[in-house]
Amino acid sequence: MKSERLSFVAAIAALCLAGPAYGADLFHSEQLTPRGEYTSGIEGPATSRSGSLYVVNFRRSGTIGKVPPGKTSSRLFAILPQGSIGNGIRFGVDGRMYVADYNDHNVFVFGRGKARPKVYFHSPLFNQPNDLAMAHDGTIYASDPDFRAQSGRIWKIRRSADGVVSGSPMQSDRAMGETNGIDLSPDESTLYVSESDTRQIWAYQIVGDELKFPRLVISFAQYELDGLRIDVAGRLFVARPGNGSVALVAADGTLVREITLLGRDPTNLTFGGPDGKTIFVTQKDGGFIETFKVDISGREPCLQRRQACWRKLGLLEYPARARGRRN
Template identity: 25%
Template sequence: MRYSGFRSGLWLAFLLVTANACTTASSGGNTAAGVTAPGATLRLVARQFSFTEGPAVDKAGNVLFTDQPNNTIWKYDTHGQLSKFLAPAGRANGLYFDQRGNLLACADEQNQLWSIAPDGKVTVLLADLQGRRLNGPNDLWVHPGTGSIYFTDPYYQRPYWTRTAPEISSQRVYLLPRGQTQPLVADDQLQKPNGIMGTPDGRQLYVADIEAHKTYRYRIAPDGSLTNRQLFVAQGSDGMTIDHEGNVYLTGDGVTVYNAAGVKIDHIAVPAAWTANVCFGGPDRKTLFITASEAVFTLPMRVQGVQ
């Protein structure tokens, strides 16, 4: 999440969004079929939030997402019903489920990483970096083999913080090995890392540098370190996801889809000032769930998500 305060500046950008974006979900892209289902259109689920973020899907296909300004985690179930999952929620931002069904959260209020059990019980996985407060964990991904957590830690000044400056000078990507209480620096050469997502085989990691307007791809070494950083595309992103064909979905101005070679193949227009994040939900993982400013949308897809 990259809002400043509660993103009042989004309204200027909102005026630039076309009024018919809800009915024209996809541009068709550079592939014959595109990634959306034939004839698919966006469906507005709700527009009752302040700023939505962090969608994550559980094993059943239910999607949980955050409304950070209102300090709430919501659940959108496979029957299309909305309900509150946790409030207060530590100002949770990015979310991801681990292999045991716990919801991991970037708890931005105290700059921590949380593990939230299905019954809502919270365990703090990471409280600080050698006594210093993290900038503000933003987005995270769990390695499918090792259970280690990769997370981004940019600095966005929040209205609910008492501090006005970071305690850690650089904005980094970290690795928190499973069972450990202190993270390792995975990359400290980015301007402002934000969205993050790995491949289902655990071999590659994508990280968006939103300030540099770039997204990088790394190779994950057997020890968990990140190697062979390469520019994937010259576009940053807030959140991201991947489908089973290896296509990468970047957010911001709607959702832009690139194939594994970094070629743009589709663009999904979203009627909102800012599209923050995206994931695949539903029992078959063929529904794209989009968090966009004060709203959330769904879109039927031709392809299936990997989560």
């Protein structure tokens, strides 16, 4: 089984590489937007199928900014309801945008082309929904840290065939630390979670509503961990606030490289660009967005844009409902 999984990952990497594996312009970060556009709560980020980038807390808390494709500055996209403050953002394959509201314990949804949010899921049992991971069938996984208790958990949120949305904490074989960054493996069988306080990334196999067989992927000696994203080869990119870098980690836990950033405190990151090989990083240090190119496309752009790529990930047929209007 292990050899088959490694062969699968290698095949996906080969399919998604274009041109030379490494070039002079890869992994070199440059500033995209002006400093000071966002508050110290800058987070999110996520790109739509059309290539627009969305980031929370533009100019003030409780807002969402938008950077259209090819632009180098943000504009106001939406204002959340009074008291709500956004954190992680993800897009579903149907083009709808989901935003974690850590202050009022909501997950909002924005319809395609809409700037007014609706409550998709709410629970007073949340500690504070932090970051999100989206499966191809619309299932949402939400990290839910309790920073005071230095603990955390993961919620599974889904919509039934009759339209009812429900969610609950997933059971785990391991007591978690401060759950923060979160993403799925390319075949969606494994959930990866970064923990701020332990400075570790853990992998869990998803078995129904349980997270089974916890595996320590990597542990860092210093500096917290924050947002996390995965490419189609199964490699992890994790923000390291305080270290001024994004760590690139192989699925087996090997530290491939540290990508040096312009700012010291990255909070999160996402894949985007025409080929899904551009990473956008939100910087608390200066309130701006920086960006760099990589050699393999991200998992989420693959899900959003490429029917053939989705099937090659070992997922089900690309649904007709995902071929709607672009944001």
